[in-house]
Amino acid sequence: MTATISVVVPAYNHERFVGETIRSLVTQTRQPDELIVVDDASTDHTWDEIQRCVPSIPFPIITRRHTKNAGLASTLNDALSSAQSDFVALVASDDTYPPDKIESQLAFLVAHPEFGAVYGDLAIMNEFGEHVRVDRPLTRELNVSPREGFAEVSLEEVALGRSGASNQTAVFRRAIVAAIGGFDENLILEDFDFVLRLLRTARAAHLFQPGANYRTLASGFNRRFREFDHEYEISLSKHRSFLETRGVSWSTVLGANWLRRANTRLNADDQAGALYCSVRSLIEAPKNPAAWKCAAQSCVPAPIRRGLRRVLRGSGH
Numbered sequence: 001m002t003a004t005i006s007v008v009v010p011a012y013n014h015e016r017f018v019g020e021t022i023r024s025l026v027t028q029t030r031q032p033d034e035l036i037v038v039d040d041a042s043t044d045h046t047w048d049e050i051q052r053c054v055p056s057i058p059f060p061i062i063t064r065r066h067t068k069n070a071g072l073a074s075t076l077n078d079a080l081s082s083a084q085s086d087f088v089a090l091v092a093s094d095d096t097y098p099p100d101k102i103e104s105q106l107a108f109l110v111a112h113p114e115f116g117a118v119y120g121d122l123a124i125m126n127e128f129g130e131h132v133r134v135d136r137p138l139t140r141e142l143n144v145s146p147r148e149g150f151a152e153v154s155l156e157e158v159a160l161g162r163s164g165a166s167n168q169t170a171v172f173r174r175a176i177v178a179a180i181g182g183f184d185e186n187l188i189l190e191d192f193d194f195v196l197r198l199l200r201t202a203r204a205a206h207l208f209q210p211g212a213n214y215r216t217l218a219s220g221f222n223r224r225f226r227e228f229d230h231e232y233e234i235s236l237s238k239h240r241s242f243l244e245t246r247g248v249s250w251s252t253v254l255g256a257n258w259l260r261r262a263n264t265r266l267n268a269d270d271q272a273g274a275l276y277c278s279v280r281s282l283i284e285a286p287k288n289p290a291a292w293k294c295a296a297q298s299c300v301p302a303p304i305r306r307g308l309r310r311v312l313r314g315s316g317h
Contacts (some may be wrong), residue, residue: 003110004085005102005171009121010075011037011093015045016216022053022212024096032105033099039077041069046093073183073190080174080182084203087173091228096213098123108150108207109238116176116202119153120211127217135211149208155199155246159239161260163203165195169211176202184299189231196239229261255284255291262294274298 007025009016018037025032035057039047047065048190054061062082066075080088085107091097112118122135147176157163180197183190198204234255243253278295285291 003087003106005084005087005089005106006034006036006083006174007032007094007102008076009035009037009051009087009091009300010040010072010079010082011042012069012072012092013044013046013047014073015042015049017094018046018049019053021091021093022050022057022094024099025091025152026046026057028097028102029100030106031059032102033085034062034083036062036079036082037064038075039063040071040075041066046211071185071188073152073185073187074188077182077185078314080177082173087171088158088177090168091212092168092214094128094217095168098210098213102171103210104215105207105211108205108245109171109173112205114203116203117170117172117198117204117209118150119165119204119206120209121207122166122169123210123213125215126259127201127215129213129215131213132216133197135214137300150205153199153204153206155196156243156246157307158195158199158219159236159243159253160256161232161246162256165206166214167191167194168214173202174200177229185236187231189228192232193235193238196235200239200242200306228264232257251284255288258284259288259291259294262291266294266297271298271300271302 007030009021022035022037025035037050039050043184050063054063061079064078064082066078070078076090086111089102089105101120105120108118111114122131124135126132141208153165158165180194180201182194184193187193216285236301237259240250240253244250256278257279262274265271265277275295275298277293278298281288281291282295
């Protein structure tokens with residue numbers, strides 16, 4: 001029996017991009033068996049753009065529009081409740097999929113029934129859809145060289161910020177998503193908690209190839225540091241007892257969380273914030289070399305730091 005897959009697009013105020021998102025699904029080497037697009041009461045012309053795309057969709061499509069803004073987690077759960085396929089995938093309405101995303105990841109899960117989900121790298125693009133870089137959260141933090149094949153995603157490493165798993169780079173078994181109850185609608189940062197709950201229930205793999213093209217926007221949530229950090233702490237606290245039963249001390253979690261904050265601020269050229277968060281990380285884990293490295297980098301002016309990165313990339317390091 002052929003495996004089927006549904007793709008979910010939660011849409012909100014992305015009239016400029018949602019058409020491109022949908023077209024990236026039409027041009028897949030293995031098209032989805034159904035597309036579910038839910039507009040969360042957009043205040044621009046996102047809904048009109050979605051409707052313009054409908055006649056050109058060569059596979060079943062469900063479109064729905066909220067009369068009141070419900071938030072991303074609620075919108076995702078609403079869309080997932082309509083999914084009928086064996087597998088599901090998610091993509092934001094300003095992002096796109098690489099052409100072979102569905103084909104490669106679906107084939108992997110069919111061939112590896114021991115995994116409940118498979119994640120991938122995140123190809124970063126700018127506001128205009130131009131490629132910037134490939135973010136390999138699993139390989140970057142765990143010092144695993146990019147290679148053919150896959151590695152298993154570790155719950156502990158994700159909780160400690162040493163590994164990442166972006167939900168829109170993934171394909172999930174629908175039964176697993178149903179088993180963990182979908183997304184927590186009390187959270188704004190719904191992704192992180194979902195990954196932790198999934199890894200408490202099932203195994204997940206990471207393929208060393210892009211699973212989504214992520215568009216960076218100045219208004220993106222990842223720029224709202226304080227709100228992001230607060231949500232991150234709430235998510236971690238939900239899993240504190242479970243992590244401690246796995247031998248992960250809470251001070252280790254706190255140190256790793258401060259280091260994550262430091263790296264986030266360093267990437268945004270907030271040197272003072274990065275240095276402060278690095279010091280807080282060192283208070284919790286004074287022997288962590290990554291925190292010392294981040295603190296040192298925080299003292300280097302941003303232009304020099306960027307120049308060194310370019311030199312290192314050019315030399316193959």
